[in-house]
Amino acid sequence: MTTTALPDEFDRRLIIATQxxxxxxxxxxxxxxxxxxVSAEVVKARLAAMLESGRIRRIGAVPNHYAIGYTANGMSxxxxxxxxxxxxxxxxGKLDFVTHCYERPRALPDWPYNLFAxxxxxxxxxxxxxxxxxxxxxxxxxxxxxxxxxxxxxxxTGLRIGNDG
Numbered sequence: 001m002t003t004t005a006l007p008d009e010f011d012r013r014l015i016i017a018t019q020x021x022x023x024x025x026x027x028x029x030x031x032x033x034x035x036x037x038v039s040a041e042v043v044k045a046r047l048a049a050m051l052e053s054g055r056i057r058r059i060g061a062v063p064n065h066y067a068i069g070y071t072a073n074g075m076s077x078x079x080x081x082x083x084x085x086x087x088x089x090x091x092x093g094k095l096d097f098v099t100h101c102y103e104r105p106r107a108l109p110d111w112p113y114n115l116f117a118x119x120x121x122x123x124x125x126x127x128x129x130x131x132x133x134x135x136x137x138x139x140x141x142x143x144x145x146x147x148x149x150x151x152x153x154x155x156x157t158g159l160r161i162g163n164d165g
Contacts, residue, residue: 010036014046015056015161022059065099066153070120073150074127076134077113079106079143085115088138092117097130112144124149 013036022028033040050056065073080088085103092115093101100118117134121127131147138145 010038011046011050011055012161014043015050018047019161021062065120069122072121072124072127074119074121074124074131074147075150076117076119076131076145076147078115078117078134078138078145079112080115080138081141081143082114084141088141089115091137092134095130095134097121098134113146119147 014032017032017035023031025031027040029040029043033043036043047056047059051059089101089103092098095117097119098117099120100116102116103114104116106112106114119127119130119134121130127147127149131145135142135145
């Protein structure tokens with residue numbers, strides 16, 4: 001049995017300092033280093049080690065697509081041949097207009113879809129045109145599809161570690 005080690009005190013402080021995002025300054029690792037009393041190299045090395053061990057999954061930008069004008073958001077759902085889903089999902093996931101693409105189990109008989117791809121656009125017509133592009137790429141491996149448009153903005157956050165120890 002494999003277990004993941006608990007974070008040491010410094011890693012815990014680093015996670016707490018970054019869990020809401022990196023500071024929006026020209027040199028975020030330098031600012032974190034100053035706040036934590038270490039060098040920027042130590043901050044980078046510890047983050048790299050936590051990425052390597054799987055204790056954190058990624059460091060990346062998460063833009064607010066509504067704030068930059070992408071207000072039409074459609075989750076496209078696809079009923080594709082299971083024998084080809086890995087290849088098809090990889091192809092769809094590489095499209096510039098797809099931000100999330102993943103496989104999910106079907107929930108038959110009510111939900112036949114097993115491939116999901118989030119498409120963002122400035123308007124619904126653009127999203128639907130992108131959906132048509134996906135359909136053309138999937139070709140005969142796709143039996144049916146639908147698109148579910150967002151109707152509300154929900155605040156999403158990941159796991160948060162408290163400061164209380």
